[in-house]
Amino acid sequence: MSPRGVAMPEVRERLFAAAERVLAREGPGALTSRAITGEAGCAKGVLHAHFAGLDEFVADLVLDRFAHTAREAEALRGRAGEDTVAGNLTQVALALLDSSSPTVAGLALTRPAASLRVREALEAGAPGFSAVQDSIARYLEAEQRLGRLAAGADTAAVALAVVGTAHHLLMTGWPGAPDPREQMRRLITLLTGAARRAAPDNASPRE
Template sequence: MSPRGVPMTDVRRQLFDAAERVLVREGPGALSGRAVTREAGCATGLLYNHFPDFDEFLAEFVLDRVRPTADRLALLPGRAGAGTVSGNLTDGATLLLEPTPLALTNLVRARPPLLHRMHTVAREEMPELHAGEAAFADYLDAEKALGRVAADTDAEAVALALVGAVHQLLLSHPVDEPDLRGRIERVVTVLIKGLATAE
């Protein structure tokens, strides 16, 4: 049933929640306007009352759903000085392997034009899509200030390498592989070898 009279933000949330459930459960190939509205339990036309087409819906959906992961990654620099450098970086990297971030990555990969549409919708740099790189770089800079990472460390380059390595793991290994975190730990260890001054 179409929730007539419900504020648009509530409709958007309902549709985005439904899209996330379909995407995580069935993958990007199952995601369609009909599948979303069926999952949401509302009339098929409701989606198009609020979005000009399905591609714009998907663009806004992805931007909305990457923000929680971006917010969690933004907390990483606050962990500087606690635990170990490798452990903190590994914890941050494994956030990218959780079901929703992983499903969103698969969606964008399955629909290459979607990234361009997201830029059009956002009309900005979309910092959420670079949250991993930014968080890892800021974290390493914070550890440099504390003397736990070598002062000449190129934090941005290490951050980019780490995000790239995680993406390669996602492309080449099943996400339910038992030792995926272990692989990430090994990558982190190699990346920061000689950089961490106190582990």
């Protein structure tokens, strides 16, 4: 068994997935160490054997999901020229929304110790919204070079709009709220349409 605070990868993911199911089914009030281990089919002490407590567990869950999305975004540049710009952006944006459901993100905010741990990790360089934003901007610049976006398009602003909107939707979502995925799709359609028309010398982008 690994030392406390260093969970084995398979145990870590098993507990994270179980916590997400508990939150989706019963809400934040039901999230306890016992509920998580019970959902995961583990012994009751497993969570505390690998994490210092529930706050550390929640923070690590959020950071893990952000890191996964950052890796997807980093691979985005390799898809320049493939599919459509809107389709590629939408794939990453929806992954960002799925990386930490509104319930999980909201839970971290209501637990000061978990929120502090997330903030400190991001400030120390852990991949999060900023890393995703940078990757999206680099991808859009690659599409510009291929002529699929206008030369005058503000790629940094488009990346900020996508990531900023995802952050807003994550922080303000609640059960019964409008589907954030549909809102994100509409935004990306609007942004990519504007980016294709941004300059007269690129009126017929190859998308």
